[in-house]
Amino acid sequence: MSDAVAEQVDDDLWSAIGDPTRRRLLDLLLLGGDGTATTLGRQLPVTRQAVSKHLVVLDRVGLVRATPAGREKRYRVDDDQLARAAAQLSSVGSAWDARLQRIKRIAETIQRTQQD
Amino acid sequence: MELGTIEREIYVEAAPEIVFDVVSSPEHLKQWWPDDARYEPTPGSTGEIVFGDPGAGGPVVPFTVVDVSPPRTFAFRWTHPADQDATEGNSLLVTFDLTPSRGGTLLRMTETGFREMGWEVAVLEQQYQEHVTGWEFYLPRLAPYVATLELRP
Numbered sequence: 232m233s234d235a236v237a238e239q240v241d242d243d244l245w246s247a248i249g250d251p252t253r254r255r256l257l258d259l260l261l262l263g264g265d266g267t268a269t270t271l272g273r274q275l276p277v278t279r280q281a282v283s284k285h286l287v288v289l290d291r292v293g294l295v296r297a298t299p300a301g302r303e304k305r306y307r308v309d310d311d312q313l314a315r316a317a318a319q320l321s322s323v324g325s326a327w328d329a330r331l332q333r334i335k336r337i338a339e340t341i342q343r344t345q346q347d
Numbered sequence: 348m349e350l351g352t353i354e355r356e357i358y359v360e361a362a363p364e365i366v367f368d369v370v371s372s373p374e375h376l377k378q379w380w381p382d383d384a385r386y387e388p389t390p391g392s393t394g395e396i397v398f399g400d401p402g403a404g405g406p407v408v409p410f411t412v413v414d415v416s417p418p419r420t421f422a423f424r425w426t427h428p429a430d431q432d433a434t435e436g437n438s439l440l441v442t443f444d445l446t447p448s449r450g451g452t453l454l455r456m457t458e459t460g461f462r463e464m465g466w467e468v469a470v471l472e473q474q475y476q477e478h479v480t481g482w483e484f485y486l487p488r489l490a491p492y493v494a495t496l497e498l499r500p
Binding site (some may be wrong): 264307327329330331332333334335338341342345 | 353355357358359360361362365366368369370378379402421452454456458
């Protein structure tokens with residue numbers, strides 16, 4: 232996969248997580264193990280149709296996996312893809328760790344220079 | 348699952364006034380983060396920070412100063428669309444809080460807004476740092492800068 236394609240996938244991944252209803256759906260799936268648009272819709276202040284659309288978005292970026300369940304689909308969280316999303320958050324955090332180390336070194340150098 | 352906020356804390360052996368200057372002035376900012384920084388360190392000031400060479404596709408990112416309370420707090424928003432005012436929902440808010448401690452400064456950084464805006468820009472910048480520049484870029488430039496500081500009277 233080229234870098235450009237990888238970035239596109241990542242953008243879609245973060246767009247999918249950027250929506251509060253979809254994050255709530257992920258929370259509910261993590262708590263309950265699995266769910267359908269009907270069972271999840273009962274726990275949220277949105278219609279079953281809206282839940283279905285959000286689940287399709289989550290499925291498209293691989294955050295959930297669907298299996299047939301009668302006339303509906305049953306969804307579960309994809310642990311690997313969720314871990315990958317969490318790892319990207321931690322890499323943004325690592326960037327700040329590096330920046331703060333540089334802030335520390337610059338400020339401490341100025342402090343020592345002023346004391347000399 | 349709380350994916351929205353990054354919090355970091357670091358102890359700096361320097362007075363809050365010095366640390367405040369390092370985190371807030373554009374001249375210092377570009378020594379620890381972007382390659383160029385254009386803004387006035389006054390509340391409401393808008394500007395931009397630049398990563399790499401804009402002519403070669405380096406990102407130019409909007410930057411708006413939110414709070415300047417020396418030597419306690421400096422806050423800014425970044426990553427909002429260039430034609431929009433920075434607000435909650437379209438940008439990331441970075442806040443530096445400085446507390447005097449043991450003769451130095453406890454520096455606390457929080458970055459919030461990921462939940463509201465998605466991750467595209469933060470991830471883009473991160474990938475840019477990792478794939479295009481990364482550590483080989485930052486470390487060699489830091490030592491000469493520190494050396495120039497030490498030469499000052």
